[in-house]
Amino acid sequence: MKIKSFPHGVHPPELKEITAQKPLEKLPPPEKVFIPLHQHFGAPAEPLVKKGDEVLLGQKIGESKTLFSAAVHSSVSGKVLIVDDHPHPLARPVLTVTIANDGEDRPLEEEKTTDDPFSLSPADIRSKVKEAGIVGLGGAAFPTAIKLSPPKDKPIDTIILNGCECEPILTADYRLMLEYPDEILKGAELIKKATGANRIIIGIEDNKKDVYELFLEKSGEYSIETELLKTKYPQGAEKNLIYAILGREVPRGGLPFDVGVVVQNVGTVKAVWDAIKSGKPLYERALTASGEGIQDPKNLMVRIGTPFQTIIDYCGGLKDDSNILVMGGPMMGLTQWTTDVPVIKGTSGILAWKSVPLREYECIRCGRCLEHCPMNLVPTQIMKYVKNDMLAEAEAQGALDCVECGCCQYSCPAKIPLVHWLRLGKNKITALKRKKSA
Amino acid sequence: MANNTFFIQSSPHFKDRDSVPKIMYAVILALMPAVAASFYFFRFRALWIYLLCIGGCLATEALFLKARKKPMYSLWDGSAVITGLLLAMTLPPTLSFELVVIGAVASIALGKQVFGGLGHNVFNPALVGRAFLQVAFPVAMTTWKAPATLAVDTATFATPLGNLKFQNAVAEGTLTSLKDLFFGNIGGCLGETSALALLIGAAYLLYRRVIDWRIPLGILSMLIVFTGIFYLVDPNKYASPLFHILAGGLLIGTFFMATDMVTSPISPMGTWIYALGIGLLIGLIRLFGGFPEGVMFSILFMNTFVPLFNRSMRPRILGERSKK
Numbered sequence: 017m018k019i020k021s022f023p024h025g026v027h028p029p030e031l032k033e034i035t036a037q038k039p040l041e042k043l044p045p046p047e048k049v050f051i052p053l054h055q056h057f058g059a060p061a062e063p064l065v066k067k068g069d070e071v072l073l074g075q076k077i078g079e080s081k082t083l084f085s086a087a088v089h090s091s092v093s094g095k096v097l098i099v100d101d102h103p104h105p106l107a108r109p110v111l112t113v114t115i116a117n118d119g120e121d122r123p124l125e126e127e128k129t130t131d132d133p134f135s136l137s138p139a140d141i142r143s144k145v146k147e148a149g150i151v152g153l154g155g156a157a158f159p160t161a162i163k164l165s166p167p168k169d170k171p172i173d174t175i176i177l178n179g180c181e182c183e184p185i186l187t188a189d190y191r192l193m194l195e196y197p198d199e200i201l202k203g204a205e206l207i208k209k210a211t212g213a214n215r216i217i218i219g220i221e222d223n224k225k226d227v228y229e230l231f232l233e234k235s236g237e238y239s240i241e242t243e244l245l246k247t248k249y250p251q252g253a254e255k256n257l258i259y260a261i262l263g264r265e266v267p268r269g270g271l272p273f274d275v276g277v278v279v280q281n282v283g284t285v286k287a288v289w290d291a292i293k294s295g296k297p298l299y300e301r302a303l304t305a306s307g308e309g310i311q312d313p314k315n316l317m318v319r320i321g322t323p324f325q326t327i328i329d330y331c332g333g334l335k336d337d338s339n340i341l342v343m344g345g346p347m348m349g350l351t352q353w354t355t356d357v358p359v360i361k362g363t364s365g366i367l368a369w370k371s372v373p374l375r376e377y378e379c380i381r382c383g384r385c386l387e388h389c390p391m392n393l394v395p396t397q398i399m400k401y402v403k404n405d406m407l408a409e410a411e412a413q414g415a416l417d418c419v420e421c422g423c424c425q426y427s428c429p430a431k432i433p434l435v436h437w438l439r440l441g442k443n444k445i446t447a448l449k450r451k452k453s454a
Numbered sequence: 455m456a457n458n459t460f461f462i463q464s465s466p467h468f469k470d471r472d473s474v475p476k477i478m479y480a481v482i483l484a485l486m487p488a489v490a491a492s493f494y495f496f497r498f499r500a501l502w503i504y505l506l507c508i509g510g511c512l513a514t515e516a517l518f519l520k521a522r523k524k525p526m527y528s529l530w531d532g533s534a535v536i537t538g539l540l541l542a543m544t545l546p547p548t549l550s551f552e553l554v555v556i557g558a559v560a561s562i563a564l565g566k567q568v569f570g571g572l573g574h575n576v577f578n579p580a581l582v583g584r585a586f587l588q589v590a591f592p593v594a595m596t597t598w599k600a601p602a603t604l605a606v607d608t609a610t611f612a613t614p615l616g617n618l619k620f621q622n623a624v625a626e627g628t629l630t631s632l633k634d635l636f637f638g639n640i641g642g643c644l645g646e647t648s649a650l651a652l653l654i655g656a657a658y659l660l661y662r663r664v665i666d667w668r669i670p671l672g673i674l675s676m677l678i679v680f681t682g683i684f685y686l687v688d689p690n691k692y693a694s695p696l697f698h699i700l701a702g703g704l705l706i707g708t709f710f711m712a713t714d715m716v717t718s719p720i721s722p723m724g725t726w727i728y729a730l731g732i733g734l735l736i737g738l739i740r741l742f743g744g745f746p747e748g749v750m751f752s753i754l755f756m757n758t759f760v761p762l763f764n765r766s767m768r769p770r771i772l773g774e775r776s777k778k
Contacts, residue, residue, distance in 0.1 A: 028468045184468065255772060265773045340461045347466040354460075371461055377474040377531060378573035381764075382715045383666065392769045394720060414771045422466030429472045430573075436464035 019222055021246035022256040024390045026423045028184050028249055028347065030223060035187045035306045035313045040195060042317045043330055045092050045117055049321030050102050051077065052110045055360040056157040058084030063113060069096045073121045074297050076149075077113050086159045086361075087149035090115055091299035091319035093122035105324075105343045105350060105357040112358070115321070128295025133206055138164075141210040141292065148291035149298045149361075154178060154252070154281035155344050157362035160288065163280070164210045166273045172211040173276040176261060177204055177218035177285060179227065180245060180252030183345025186365045188302040189282050191315045193220075193227045196286055201231075201238040203285030206292060208239075211278050216240045218282075219261050223247040249347060250421040254279045256390045268417055298361060305331045307346075309338030309368030318359050324366055325355040340371040347422045377430040385424035385434060391417050395424035395434045402441035407448060415441045474572075477715075478532025480664050484655035485539050485710065491638050491648035495601035496547040500644055503545060503554055508538030510558025518567040533572050537561050540580035543645025543706060544750070545587070548597050553587060560586040577757045578717050581750050588750070598641040611641045615702045618693055619746035625690060635700035646703045656709035665713035668722065672729025673708045673736070674699060680737035698740065707749035708732075717757045724763030731756045 054060035061078030065071060071090040078088035094117045102112035130136065136144070146161035166172050177200070181189040193200060204216050220228045222244050231242045243261050245251050255266045257279060264275040272279050283302060290296045299320050306313035311332030318327060324341070328334055342349040343363055359366075385395040393414045401410035418438045425434040492500045515534040519526060541561050545554060561583025569575040588595045600611040612621065614630035623629040634640050638648025646652075659665045677698055684692040698704065712718065712732055719725045732752045739748025 026470070028466075028470075259772065267775065268771060268773045270773065334458050336458070338458050340463075340467065341458075342467055344465075346468045349465060349467065351462045351465075351467070352460060353462055368458075371463075371467065373461070374469060374473070375525075375527060377528065378571065380474055380477070380533075380573050380715045381718075381720050382477065383720045386720065386769065391772045393771060394764075394768050396720065397764060397768070413768055414774075417771050417773070420465070425464075426466050426468060427470050427472075429470070429474050429477055431469060431473065433464050435466065439464070 019244050019246050020260045021248060022251065022260040022390060024388050024392070024423065025248045025250060025256070026388050026426050028426060030247070031185045032187050032190070032223065034185065035304055035315050036190060038191075038313070038315050040188070040191045040302055040315045040317050043319070043322065043327060045119070045121070045319045046322050046326045047117055048097070049091050049115050049117060049319060050112050050323060050358040051088060051091065051115065051321035052102065052104050052112045052358065052360060053078040053088055054104070054110045055088065055320070055362065056086040056151040056159055058082070058086065058159055060111065061085060061088045063099050063111065065096050065099070065113060067096055067098055070094075071096060071115060072124050074124050074299055076297070084159065084162065086151050087147065087297070089149055089297040089299045091321050092117040093120055094118040103354055103357045105352055105360060105363065130292050130295070133202075133289075133292045134209070136292070138210045138212065141206055144292050145210075145288055147297070148287070150284065150287050150291060151298070151361050152281055153283035153287060153301055153361065153364070155348065155362050155364050157360070160280070160284055163278055164207060166211060166278070170273045171276060172213045172273070172278055173215065174262065174278075175204060175208050175211065175213045175216045176257060176277055176279045177216060177240075177282055178252050178257060178279055179218050179220040179224070179282045180257065181224075182221060182247075182249045182252040183347055183364070184249070185306050185367055186304045186345050187306075188304045188315050188364060190224055190227060192283055192286060192302050193224070194230065197230055197234055199286045199289045200282050201234060201240060202293070203287070203289030204240065204280070205238065206288055207278065207280060207285060213278065217243055217261055219243045219245050219251075219257055221245050221247040221251055249423065250390055250419075253390060253419055253421055255419070268414075301359070301361060301363065303359065303363055304365045305367075306365065307342075307367035307369040309335050309340070309370060311335060320361060321358045323356055323358050324352065327359070327366055328355060328368075334368050335370075337370045338368040340369060342367040347426065348420065374431040376432060379430050379432055382429060384427040384429065388423040388427045390421060390423060391419060393417060395438060396432075398441060399432065399434050399437040402437045402444070407441065407445050410441045411445050415445060418442060475531045477664055478536055480662050481536050481659065481710070482532060482539065484658045484664075485536075485543070485645070487651035487654045488543065488645045488648060488706070489539070491651035492543065492644045495603055495638055495647060496644060497602050499547050502551065503547070503549070503644060504539065504542045506551055506554045507542035507545075507558045508535055510555045511535070511538035511541070511562050514559050514562035515567070518562070518571065522567075522571070524571065528572065531572065534562060537566065537579045537583075540706075540710060541583045544580065544584045544643045544703060546595060546598055547644050548599050549587075549594055553591055553594055557583040557587045573716055575716060576761060577754055578711050578714050581711060581754055584750055585754060600641055601639060601647065603639055613642045613702065613746065614640055614697075615740065615746040618701075619740075624693055629693060629697065630701070632696060632700060635697070643703060646706045649700045649705055652705040652709060656705070659709065659713075665709065666718065666725055668725045669713045669718060669729045670708050672726055673712060673733040676730045676733025677704070677737050680734060681741070684741060692741070698737075702747045703749040704736065707753055712753050712756075717760055719760050719763040719767070721763070721767045721769055723769070724760070724767045728756050728760065728763065731759070
């Protein structure tokens with residue numbers, strides 16, 4: 017059996033054993049949910065409800081006319097308390113619909129289930145996916161309907177299912193794959209149909225051998241191929257995953273479309289199946305609440321809009337010395353200043369532990385950042401250009417190719433916040449470009 | 455309910471355990487066999503030179519950190535100690551104590567801090583200090599004595615390379631034996647004499663992946679090819695490549711100075727050019743230059759190109775099409 021991989025990358029401590037054996041539990045829906053209208057890559061949705069409205073479970077409460085956006089649905093039934101700015105896990109406050117849960121989960125009256133999803137046309141699949149507000153659940157929250165609409169001149173031949181879950185600590189995708197393999201594979205078949213691809217390959221890291229065996233068994237029943245990948249971060253980064261499995265390089269500044277590939281997270285394809293088969297829009301997701309700072313770590317199915325505090329309480333609370341709260345994984349997640357922020361579609365984990373700040377030294381040009389960069393950049397050189405506002409040079413060195421995976425900063429012995437500088441550089445360069453083209 | 459407050463920071467939130475001080479102390483540890491060898495061959499004289507060099511470097515570093523309002527913890531990152539150790543190891547054991555201190559001050563002041571401190575210097579600081587002494591006090595810097603393990607009682611004593619260059623040792627048959635070179639039973643700078651001790655330290659650094667293997671491989675293979683050609687053409691005139699590897703400052707320079715992270719290139723391509731360049735220059739100076747030894751000037755010369763290499767060479771980015 018050949019184990020595939022990509023060059024460079026790092027091996028952070030996995031810490032998956034904390035929650036790996038814990039099945040997904042359904043978190044009881046909270047008394048109030050806070051559903052931000054902007055949870056995805058693209059334009060924010062406009063509210064469709066106002067204060068005092070009665071809403072049903074799965075009712076669409078936000079939508080945008082622009083292509084690059086995603087609809088937002090209510091995750092409970094009840095009454096809209098207010099539509100106003102509320103703390104958001106991705107940064108500044110965002111327009112948010114606050115709903116008081118009546119606890120009855122009253123469903124929509126109109127029947128949206130499909131008896132035979134495979135009889136649907138590709139266009140129908142796409143429109144149902146768009147209607148259900150599905151976005152990439154790996155964390156980037158890219159609207160899935162767009163991923164299913166490749167440009168005419170770029171035919172898709174392969175769907176890659178991303179079952180790597182290469183971020184340490186997180187085990188929600190692992191549990192999804194163990195507990196819902198059929199839903200995942202049926203969802204993948206639908207996506208294959210929608211894009212006109214002719215094969216589905218699932219990539220699984222070799223720290224999840226049981227999942228690999230399970231999907232290998234299923235490969236008779238479904239038209240899928242399974243690939244075992246080396247446990248290495250960031251094996252699940254789109255461009256590296258495509259390179260590891262197919263040996264194809266996504267061109268600089270390009271998308272997987274350019275090499276005939278669509279990559280989907282396993283949670284996303286399950287959501288696609290649920291949306292089309294049972295008419296269930298994306299109002300719930302799997303996540304891992306873990307880390308050494310959480311009393312009783314768990315894998316949970318959580319309604320979108322549930323405050324972090326509710327989840328932390330359900331997990332026995334935080335330990336007294338926890339001083340860092342992260343949404344996502346430890347490598348790419350975002351630190352939070354408050355537990356008031358709600359779970360959004362991109363929340364793959366809620367982590368807490370005790371962080372010890374490290375002393376920063378000057379760069380000694382050891383070269384570890386480029387030795388580990390999966391994109392083959394020289395992060396320290398770009399950092400120096402960004403620090404000196406030499407943006408043209410930073411761009412020539414490939415600043416915009418950075419995927420912010422954090423391998424450079426992880427391996428930096430001088431503890432320089434390289435990702436911060438690269439991100440700043442990227443923002444400045446794109447802002448400058450926007451200004452020039454305007 | 456616990457009342458926690460949280461840090462806000464940029465991702466990633468996990469960091470590798472290695473750090474700048476750990477890297478520096480690994481280098482210091484790797485130098486210990488050679489330091490021990492120098493105590494054995496040059497006795498107490500060695501101890502005083504080490505203490506003065508390290509003390510001089512730390513004091514100068516502290517002064518600059520204070521004047522430039524840099525954090526004082528940087529003093530203990532180990533880099534100034536390495537500079538002191540390496541400088542001491544490249545000095546003749548006969549050097550007077552004032553000159554030792556002048557060398558230490560010059561290393562840190564001219565070699566490191568004028569450029570902005572750790573990470574900003576172009577040249578290897580210890581070699582800058584040594585070059586300063588070599589130019590300012592050429593006689594004192596080329597007066598050698600026999601190791602304490604040899605029962606020779608003379609004021610001056612030739613190094614193996616000096617012997618080769620000025621006394622026509624190959625033709626005369628008086629070339630130092632490889633065995634003496636290997637164990638260090640020879641004259642020379644304080645810490646460069648024992649090849650064995652240096653190789654033990656080098657093996658540790660390669661194992662810990664502190665130094666880039668490309669640098670020693672590039673230097674050694676270039677030197678072997680260059681001196682090997684001449685040796686094969688006329689073995690009665692030229693010394694063997696193995697002699698050149700074991701003699702003089704080659705091993706300490708190759709494994710501990712050319713590999714200095716700050717002053718060596720960052721990209722693999724630049725590193726190869728840098729290493730091969732050093733090997734070639736050492737061969738040229740040793741065989742055809744005015745000095746018997748060329749390690750110091752070769753490394754300093756190639757250091758000059760490092761900023762240029764770092765700016766102009768970068769690896770091919772994933773997804774980048776090859777240039778037409």
